[in-house]
Amino acid sequence: MRSTGVIPSRPKRRLWFGSGIGRLNYRHKQRLFIYGGLLIPLIYFVVIRILPILYSFNVSFREWGMLSPDKPFVGFDNYATLLSDPLFLKSLVNTGIYVVVGVPAQLIAGLIVALLLQQVVKLRGLFRTAYFIPYVTSVVAVSWIFRWLLMKNGIVNALFIELGLGPQSFLYSPSQAIFWIIAVMVWQNIGFQMLIFLAGLQNIPKLYYEAAAIDGATGWQRFVHITIPLLNPVMLLSVVMASIGFLQSFTQVLNMTGGGPLDSTISVVLHIYNLAFKSFDMGLASAATVILFVIILMLTLVQLKVLGSRFQQE
Amino acid sequence: MESGYFSFRPSKTLQLLIAGLLLLSITACSTKPSEESGSVAVTASGDQTEPITIEYWQYEFPAKVELINTLIQEFETEHPNIKVKQTNFPYDQYNQKVATLVPAGKGPDVINLYYGWLPKYVQSGYLQPLPESSFPGIAEAFFPFVDTAKLNGSYYALPTGVRTLGLFYNKDLFTKAGLDPDKPPTTWEALVSDAKALTETDKNGQLVTEGFAWEPGSQLHHWFRDGLLYQAGGKDTSEDRRKILWNDTPAGLEAFKYLVDFATVHKVGINGFYTDDANAFKTGHAAINVDGSYRLGSIKKDAPDLNFAVAPLPGYKGKSTQASFWANAIPANVTGEKLEAATTFLQFLISKGVQEQWVEKVGELPAQKEVALQDKYVNDPLLGPFISQLNDANAHFFIDETQERTLFVNAVDEVLLNHVPEEQAFNDLVTKTQKLYDDYWAKQDKKK
Numbered sequence: 001m002r003s004t005g006v007i008p009s010r011p012k013r014r015l016w017f018g019s020g021i022g023r024l025n026y027r028h029k030q031r032l033f034i035y036g037g038l039l040i041p042l043i044y045f046v047v048i049r050i051l052p053i054l055y056s057f058n059v060s061f062r063e064w065g066m067l068s069p070d071k072p073f074v075g076f077d078n079y080a081t082l083l084s085d086p087l088f089l090k091s092l093v094n095t096g097i098y099v100v101v102g103v104p105a106q107l108i109a110g111l112i113v114a115l116l117l118q119q120v121v122k123l124r125g126l127f128r129t130a131y132f133i134p135y136v137t138s139v140v141a142v143s144w145i146f147r148w149l150l151m152k153n154g155i156v157n158a159l160f161i162e163l164g165l166g167p168q169s170f171l172y173s174p175s176q177a178i179f180w181i182i183a184v185m186v187w188q189n190i191g192f193q194m195l196i197f198l199a200g201l202q203n204i205p206k207l208y209y210e211a212a213a214i215d216g217a218t219g220w221q222r223f224v225h226i227t228i229p230l231l232n233p234v235m236l237l238s239v240v241m242a243s244i245g246f247l248q249s250f251t252q253v254l255n256m257t258g259g260g261p262l263d264s265t266i267s268v269v270l271h272i273y274n275l276a277f278k279s280f281d282m283g284l285a286s287a288a289t290v291i292l293f294v295i296i297l298m299l300t301l302v303q304l305k306v307l308g309s310r311f312q313q314e
Numbered sequence: 315m316e317s318g319y320f321s322f323r324p325s326k327t328l329q330l331l332i333a334g335l336l337l338l339s340i341t342a343c344s345t346k347p348s349e350e351s352g353s354v355a356v357t358a359s360g361d362q363t364e365p366i367t368i369e370y371w372q373y374e375f376p377a378k379v380e381l382i383n384t385l386i387q388e389f390e391t392e393h394p395n396i397k398v399k400q401t402n403f404p405y406d407q408y409n410q411k412v413a414t415l416v417p418a419g420k421g422p423d424v425i426n427l428y429y430g431w432l433p434k435y436v437q438s439g440y441l442q443p444l445p446e447s448s449f450p451g452i453a454e455a456f457f458p459f460v461d462t463a464k465l466n467g468s469y470y471a472l473p474t475g476v477r478t479l480g481l482f483y484n485k486d487l488f489t490k491a492g493l494d495p496d497k498p499p500t501t502w503e504a505l506v507s508d509a510k511a512l513t514e515t516d517k518n519g520q521l522v523t524e525g526f527a528w529e530p531g532s533q534l535h536h537w538f539r540d541g542l543l544y545q546a547g548g549k550d551t552s553e554d555r556r557k558i559l560w561n562d563t564p565a566g567l568e569a570f571k572y573l574v575d576f577a578t579v580h581k582v583g584i585n586g587f588y589t590d591d592a593n594a595f596k597t598g599h600a601a602i603n604v605d606g607s608y609r610l611g612s613i614k615k616d617a618p619d620l621n622f623a624v625a626p627l628p629g630y631k632g633k634s635t636q637a638s639f640w641a642n643a644i645p646a647n648v649t650g651e652k653l654e655a656a657t658t659f660l661q662f663l664i665s666k667g668v669q670e671q672w673v674e675k676v677g678e679l680p681a682q683k684e685v686a687l688q689d690k691y692v693n694d695p696l697l698g699p700f701i702s703q704l705n706d707a708n709a710h711f712f713i714d715e716t717q718e719r720t721l722f723v724n725a726v727d728e729v730l731l732n733h734v735p736e737e738q739a740f741n742d743l744v745t746k747t748q749k750l751y752d753d754y755w756a757k758q759d760k761k762k
Contacts, residue, residue: 068438262732277406
């Protein structure tokens with residue numbers, strides 16, 4: 001690219017390829033570095049995350065036998081099969097329970113811990129660490145420890161018997177199991193929730209509370225009229241993230257009950273996993289993935305709209 | 315060149331980076347060819363022709379991978395003109411890898427498959443029948459269960475090792491309960507009465523020791539299909555594997571009831587006791603457990619001091635146990651010299667010497683009568699009981715192990731948790747399993 005005759009008046013503004021990076025001026029190099037730095041993760045994200053998602057749309061419209069060389073296009077057959085499959089519908093309902101029970105429980109528990117921690121002056125770091133540790137512990141390990149604690153002859157049942165409550169079935173009861181799994185998930189996520197709320201609480205100016213106190217507002221009034229509204233953006237983030245988390249319930253379910261007893265705990269993602277890696281039916285699994293993707297997208301949009309608009313009015 | 319806080323000096327950085335990368339690639343490259351040239355030199359001395367390389371695929375199971383590596387060395391010394399390369403995939407991704415790599419032209423020449431997958435592989439046209447001239451007299455040489463590898467009239471795969479179910483029992487607990495630790499139960503009735511005698515509960519009525527470890531999701535669904543059902547006089551499926559025959563005779567319901575009664579009537583075991591049956595047995599909290607021969611290895615490792623013994627499964631009207639195996643097959647696209655080499659390697663894999671090493675290093679039983687029925691195995695206190703059952707072993711056909719197991723576990727749970735009558739739960743189970751088979755065969759028929 002020696003002949004820069006096209007733009008003779010600006011010989012220094014060469015295109016960077018072919019001219020050697022070393023000959024670019026500082027500003028260009030800086031830009032190149034920044035865009036290059038941004039581009040690499042972007043390419044990675046597109047290739048590793050976005051393309052497979054688009055590809056799974058394609059797979060969901062095919063009969064994708066793992067081993068058969070031809071993968072015929074079957075239109076919406078996979079979707080129709082799924083929507084008439086009682087097990088898939090059951091997994092949808094269960095996932096709904098995970099979200100509806102899990103999200104508020106996690107938020108309330110996290111908020112309570114954060115509020116309590118804010119009052120604590122001594123040993124604050126210790127408490128914070130104690131509550132955060134479960135979040136960074138391996139989910140598989142936690143699941144198995146709770147499975148051990150909650151087994152019929154486990155420690156928790158020994159305690160129940162000692163208290164005269166009688167033995168419980170816990171994970172072997174179709175009516176209880178799902179709530180025990182949710183409890184474990186909430187327990188594990190309290191730390192993260194607490195951290196977000198603590199950050200949010202720290203951003204509320206003390207001045208508001210002082211002013212309210214002078215006006216004679218009670219603790220509860222201050223909480224309802226100052227803390228909650230000003231925590232709204234943080235809550236929005238929490239609700240959206242927790243919802244997505246519970247919609248994708250998988251590891252705890254797989255390791256604690258495997259979806260049983262009587263399919264009472266099976267989640268959509270576990271069902272997808274079974275379809276894909278146990279039955280080797282990628283077409284059905286992809287269709288289920290697409291359905292879940294749409295649900296997550298819709299729910300997130302609705303949450304952003306509803307909760308977000310409330311925040312803007314405040 | 316500007317020098318500043320945010321200066322980027324690609325020339326130097328790049329130089330260093332490139333130099334580093336080059337160095338790495340040089341060292342990486344230099345080690346490989348030297349290894350290869352070493353082995354080429356060996357082969358060249360034995361044979362003038364270029365060696366043929368074939369690929370062997372199996373899943374990642376450390377003992378098996380290690381043994382195959384040793385066997386490959388042994389084989390290459392015997393056949394200097396053939397080289398074998400082993401590739402392994404995690405069990406969960408195995409079929410996925412095969413499905414993506416084979417169409418891309420990266421297929422193996424000999425492939426190790428679970429016998430239950432064979433129908434799927436054969437129907438998709440991935441495998442070729444084993445050349446009859448190279449593998450004569452399979453039916454006579456192998457135990458009868460090898461017939462599950464016979465599809466459309468030809469054998470498509472042969473096992474190196476097999477597993478069967480047996481009765482594991484804790485001798486100390488037998489002595490404690492006043493039973494003779496050298497007399498394990500041999501009949502259905504004896505199993506129930508022994509299990510009752512072995513069961514221990516505390517003052518609250520909670521189980522302390524299970525007489526019989528009861529975990530439908532582990533091996534009991536296999537025990538039902540290949541053990542109890544046949545022992546009661548029933549059959550698993552029709553000859554063409556299209557129809558579930560469990561409730562064609564009263565045997566099926568009898569077998570189902572027998573199994574469920576351990577938990578509901580005799581109350582000698584529950585699911586989830588010490589998380590699962592294998593764990594309960596290993597920790598000495600279960601006296602009797604129906605489990606596979608592969609458990610010998612894990613007991614040796616996890617509970618070396620456990621005072622246990624193995625017995626054949628108790629019988630009723632007849633004897634029967636479950637067999638399952640991983641088998642070696644040759645993909646359809648392997649031809650010419652490669653096919654010859656693959657056939658030679660497969661012959662080597664099922665040879666007596668290899669099967670003997672397989673028992674000792676992996677713990678799976680020999681699949682050939684001549685190898686298995688040697689005194690050293692038959693008289694082995696732990697292997698013997700499994701070997702003695704090989705003649706009565708059935709390997710059931712299945713379409714989807716996970717789904718079929720879930721159906722079975724759910725049927726048992728219906729009785730246990732929802733108090734559905736056994737007969738209704740059982741008939742439901744048959745209907746649902748049959749539907750699974752009907753859907754599968756309908757798809758297969760459509761493809762033809």
